[in-house]
Amino acid sequence: xxxxxxxxxxxxxxxxxxxxxxxxxxxxxxxxxxxxxxxxxxxxxxxxxxxxxxxxxxxxxxxxxxxxxxxxxxxxxxxxxxxxxxxxxxxxxxxxxxxxxxxxxxxxxxxxxxxxxxxxxxxxxxxxxxxxxxxxxxxxxxxxxxxxxxxxxxxxxxxxxxxxxxxxxxxxxxxxxxxxxxxxxxxxxxxxxxxxxxxxxxxxxxxxxxxxxxxxxxxxxxxxxxxxxxxxxxxxxxxxxxxxxxxxxxxxxxxxxxxxxxxxxxxxxxxxxxxxxxxxxxxxxxxxxxxxxxxxxxxxxxxxxxxxxxxxxxxxxxxxxx
Amino acid sequence: xxxxxxxxxxxxxxxxxxxxxxxxxxxxxxxxxxxxxxxxxxxxxxxxxxxxxxxxxxxxxxxxxxxxxxxxxxxxxxxxxxxxxxxxxxxxxxxxxxxxxxxxxxxxxxxxxxxxxxxxxxxxxxxxxxxxxxxxxxxxxxxxxxxxxxxxxxxxxxxxxxxxxxxxxxxxxxxxxxxxxxxxxxxxxxxxxxxxxxxxxxxxxxxxxxxxxxxxxxxxxxxxxxxxxxxxxxxxxxxxxxxxxxxxxxxxxxxxxxxxxxxxxxxxxxxxxxxxxxxxxxxxxxxxxxxxxxxxxxxxxxxxxxxxxxxxxxxxxxxxxxxxx
Numbered sequence: 001x002x003x004x005x006x007x008x009x010x011x012x013x014x015x016x017x018x019x020x021x022x023x024x025x026x027x028x029x030x031x032x033x034x035x036x037x038x039x040x041x042x043x044x045x046x047x048x049x050x051x052x053x054x055x056x057x058x059x060x061x062x063x064x065x066x067x068x069x070x071x072x073x074x075x076x077x078x079x080x081x082x083x084x085x086x087x088x089x090x091x092x093x094x095x096x097x098x099x100x101x102x103x104x105x106x107x108x109x110x111x112x113x114x115x116x117x118x119x120x121x122x123x124x125x126x127x128x129x130x131x132x133x134x135x136x137x138x139x140x141x142x143x144x145x146x147x148x149x150x151x152x153x154x155x156x157x158x159x160x161x162x163x164x165x166x167x168x169x170x171x172x173x174x175x176x177x178x179x180x181x182x183x184x185x186x187x188x189x190x191x192x193x194x195x196x197x198x199x200x201x202x203x204x205x206x207x208x209x210x211x212x213x214x215x216x217x218x219x220x221x222x223x224x225x226x227x228x229x230x231x232x233x234x235x236x237x238x239x240x241x242x243x244x245x246x247x248x249x250x251x252x253x254x255x256x257x258x259x260x261x262x263x264x265x266x267x268x269x270x271x272x273x274x275x276x277x278x279x280x281x282x283x284x285x286x287x288x289x290x291x292x293x294x295x296x297x298x299x300x301x302x303x304x305x306x307x308x309x310x311x312x313x314x315x316x317x318x319x320x321x322x
Numbered sequence: 323x324x325x326x327x328x329x330x331x332x333x334x335x336x337x338x339x340x341x342x343x344x345x346x347x348x349x350x351x352x353x354x355x356x357x358x359x360x361x362x363x364x365x366x367x368x369x370x371x372x373x374x375x376x377x378x379x380x381x382x383x384x385x386x387x388x389x390x391x392x393x394x395x396x397x398x399x400x401x402x403x404x405x406x407x408x409x410x411x412x413x414x415x416x417x418x419x420x421x422x423x424x425x426x427x428x429x430x431x432x433x434x435x436x437x438x439x440x441x442x443x444x445x446x447x448x449x450x451x452x453x454x455x456x457x458x459x460x461x462x463x464x465x466x467x468x469x470x471x472x473x474x475x476x477x478x479x480x481x482x483x484x485x486x487x488x489x490x491x492x493x494x495x496x497x498x499x500x501x502x503x504x505x506x507x508x509x510x511x512x513x514x515x516x517x518x519x520x521x522x523x524x525x526x527x528x529x530x531x532x533x534x535x536x537x538x539x540x541x542x543x544x545x546x547x548x549x550x551x552x553x554x555x556x557x558x559x560x561x562x563x564x565x566x567x568x569x570x571x572x573x574x575x576x577x578x579x580x581x582x583x584x585x586x587x588x589x590x591x592x593x594x595x596x597x598x599x600x601x602x603x604x605x606x607x608x609x610x611x612x613x614x615x616x617x618x619x620x621x622x623x624x625x626x627x628x629x630x631x632x633x634x635x636x637x638x639x640x641x642x643x644x645x646x647x
Contacts, residue, residue: 019506023492043491093432098407133563134408148408173563178403178410217455218327220445222412223397224453229411232374232430 007035014045015101021131030124032116080162084155087146088254103140135172152261166202181225185270207281225266235259332457334384338442393446409433438465485515505557547626570602587621
């Protein structure tokens with residue numbers, strides 16, 4: 001049963017600048033105990049056109065509520081369920097998704113409770129989960145993992161990508177996966193790795209990712225495994241279809257845009273190459289005891305050391321400076 | 323930093339040039355392509371709803387070196403990328419009759435947001451390994467989607483605004499300040515307060531005037547500049563990404579250019595990557611952070627030409643006084 005949202009959700013998505021997030025994101029919000037300062041945030045944001053169905057928040061909010069109910073005992077597992085469904089609900093081009101202000105708005109005004117629920121470690125969720133790079137921000141990482149790992153309309157590879165958190169935390173950051181056959185070939189390697197049942201698949205994921213990335217600096221994958229250009233018009237049609245499309249199914253995978261599948265031969269070429277790298281790649285042993293889910297979620301050290309107490313500048317300043 | 327390749331690479335120069343651009347099939351005026359700045363401004367096409375741009379690219383390769391060297395199956399590849407949208411499009415260039423290589427690459431608007439980078443790669447089979455990168459154009463081209471005129475180096479935005487009663491709520495707490503710098507966005511913004519100091523805008527905005535006015539203008543401007551440089555530097559180093567082994571990665575955009583300009587003064591005598599590493603260490607571990615402030619202050623002051631302007635100011639006042647005596 002979807003739970004009641006304890007605050008007033010704006011009906012339409014908007015754009016919220018980073019500076020505003022920095023100003024209003026409180027520890028209380030990060031810990032999920034406070035509601036966002038709605039009035040101030042709404043005033044600072046630019047709403048998207050409300051005649052476009054795709055910017056409505058209600059379908060997204062519904063998905064998030066379902067996710068929080070279904071995966072209440074294991075929020076990490078919600079990623080694989082939510083990523084394709086969010087991508088198929090919030091339909092847009094990469095140009096639109098590249099605007100971080102959209103993700104700020106979603107995290108601050110529409111679903112701060114989800115950010116805290118999913119990413120709260122110890123006390124709070126990191127601020128980069130509210131506003132941050134595409135591979136870190138709570139919702140943009142899910143949208144982008146679906147965008148970069150889907151095979152045309154097929155979201156199944158996305159579920160594989162979300163099954164090990166290291167793929168989201170490490171592989172998603174790499175530029176080499178902007179080449180679709182490389183992304184698909186990596187997933188194929190990961191998939192057989194996971195199904196082989198090796199302990200700590202995340203360590204192998206990191207090792208292969210970093211080997212593939214390193215090899216990519218001297219080998220041009222685009223030439224070894226040519227991709228077809230994206231069918232942008234089909235993508236635009238799919239985006240426009242959202243007006244008629246029914247809400248995404250909760251138990252079956254939705255269908256993505258039919259903008260061209262990744263050529264099978266291209267993937268195969270790279271898979272055999274990456275498998276060689278997998279054998280050779282050094283696997284880093286993790287020193288600390290951790291579950292793969294924790295990686296990347298650990299709080300970073302505070303950026304600037306806190307000022308020492310007991311020293312006042314004011315009294316020591318020469319007269320001409322005051 | 324130049325990577326080292328474990329196989330022979332090209333020594334000769336690889337040139338890359340955008341010959342012409344068309345938007346939705348119609349030619350873009352050549353004033354929107356700057357060959358010296360290596361920038362294409364698509365925004366000013368006067369066509370708001372455009373969908374794709376075709377860039378016609380010509381590359382010149384060191385052909386005699388290529389034909390004599392150990393490279394087979396040479397391919398010349400143009401790539402169009404943008405970090406913000408994870409976009410990557412490629413196109414092969416084919417040999418033309420004049421010995422250069424030409425081809426066109428399509429920039430789809432749905433895939434790009436602010437500025438796309440056009441690079442040129444030369445790929446060949448070396449020692450029977452296919453797909454080796456053997457050369458690339460020294461400088462990339464940029465394709466701007468949000469810029470009106472082609473400019474390579476983006477400058478700082480300067481906004482004159484009333485802090486107290488203006489439209490920008492966030493500025494109200496600073497109503498007594500003459501200016502503040504905001505560095506959280508894609509471009510740093512200097513907000514000048516039109517109401518804190520009466521007449522300051524006139525002084526800053528005017529040209530000419532008497533020597534005292536000039537001195538005041540210069541001093542105020544360089545103080546704004548010093549503040550801006552300091553703020554930009556702190557922002558640029560405060561959110562460094564690291565790669566898998568923990569080495570900090572050079573940020574992109576204005577943050578990169580600020581760091582490239584200031585790091586040699588902040589930590590003199592060090593390689594850029596080493597300096598970046600050192601700064602990140604100090605920032606995260608807290609060790610030597612306060613010592614660094616002196617270096618940052620020095621570097622910012624140098625960029626803002628504080629000493630030079632002070633010297634001029636002192637001389638001007640000296641001269642004015644002597645004239646009145």
